[in-house]
Amino acid sequence: MVETSQTAAPDGTRGRQNPGSGADTQTRTVAVPDPSAAVGAVGGPLAGVRVLELGSLIAGPFAGRQMADFGAEVIKIESPDRPDPMREWGRARIEGHTLWWSVQSRGKKCVTLDLKSPRGRELFLELCREADVILENFRPGTLEKLGLSPEVLWQSNPGLVIARVSGYGQTGPDANKPGYASVAEARGGLRHLNGYPDQAPPRTGISLGDSLASLYALQGILLALYWRDARGGTGQVVDVSLVEACFSLLESAVPDFAAAGIVPGPSGSGLKGIAPSNIFRSSDGKWVVIAANQDSVFVRLAGAMDMPELASDPRYSNHASRGANQDQLEQLIAEWAAGFNHGDLVARLDQHAVPNSTVSTIEDIFEDPQLRARGMLLEVPDEQLGAVVQPGVVPKLSRTGGGIAWNGPLVPGSHNGDVYAGLLKLSAEELQDAKNEGAI
Secondary structure (H helix, E strand, O other), rough: OOOOOOOOOOOOOOOOOOOOOOOOOOOOOOOOOOOOOOOOOOOOOOOOEEEOOOOOOOHHHHHHHHHHHHHOEEEEEEEEOOOOHHHOOOOOOOOOOOHHHHHOOOOOEEOOOOOOOOOHHHHHHHHOOOOOOEEEEEOOOOHHHHOHHHHHHHHHHHOOOEEEEEEEOOOOOOOOOOOOHHHHHOOHHHHHHHHOOOOOOOOOOOOHHHHHHHHHHHHHHHHHHHHHHHOOOOOEEEEHHHHHHHHHHOOHHHHHHHHHHHOOOOOOEEOOOOEEEEEEEOOOOOEEEEEOOOHHHHHHHHHHHOHHHHOOOOOOHHHHHHHHHHHHHHHHHHHOOOOOHHOOOOOHHHHOOOOEEEOOOOHHHHOOOHHHHOOOEEEEEEEEEEEEEOOOOOOOOOOOOOOOOOOOOOOOOOOHHHEEEEEEEEHHHHHHHHOOOOOO
């Protein structure tokens, strides 16, 4: 039974390819999405890279998920008494388990380990000797307090790439402040640009700052691994700030302000001076984006509207004039669009090669033939949950594509035996002793 809730929320030792988890990984298809969307054991371009994932929730684990999708062996480490809160995040539940966890921890091996205990630290250092990457999103100084600073870790393995994701970065006057996605989006300038003039700036309905930082962490890890393995380098720290990740997307704001004191603000559903590029409502109440601000595209839009004269009208004939007369032009397009239901409107725009899209809900996405054809909705078998529909793998690689090996393990420590006995070669007695000590 599916339940719903509103709970939110110099040489490094090389690893090995991620082995199977024992789960059924045969090719499956979703009831609604694309029948060619395959899932299964991953042998992608990161096969042989071993990642130790620390931390929780989104800013960090999302990068681990991406690496697992492309074949890395990602070992997710959770505290024995405080597992990742992500296990409880998300709205839909099956048999008490939230489905977001199945997505965010897909393809990862889950082990428990108490980094505060002496034996736990010993085991962690043993794992570090076998790893390529440490990925953490603790508050700065946490690893140091545990006696596991980068300098200590490099004594075990000089080739370790240590990715550290935090609110403000590892240095600077605010380094030790707690940081969350909403705070970072505000501090980094994104929040100010969202919404409408003279209204409270809304947030996007996702933890955008976390995911942006996590993607930068992935980029930094891949850069550091390339420098280490292809250029003869060593391990290093990848220092990612949520605030800086948000700030990096401000486009021309920095040079414009430095040179002319321009402070851009929110512009609602379009961009001031960029016309037409906005949302327009169809007769059946659906919003449709029409983006025809380029001169040649505007000519095509004018043809779609059966108003070819607009393209030669001095008020609309070039980019600058359309920007100067944006309100009048967009009102004209709005009146025209309102004469079509959204299906007919989109079809007419497509016929004239005018960039457009209905503003999709997730329900619309499940019916989207393009996303189905691209394998962006995958059904992953699960022994307990039956199956979990997941977003597909991005990006698509022509020779070494990724895949989903298994859903996020439902029980903390599901892979303790595989990792501690298989990788570290602990005997059954040693494994039990570590468990009795509370180390795992």
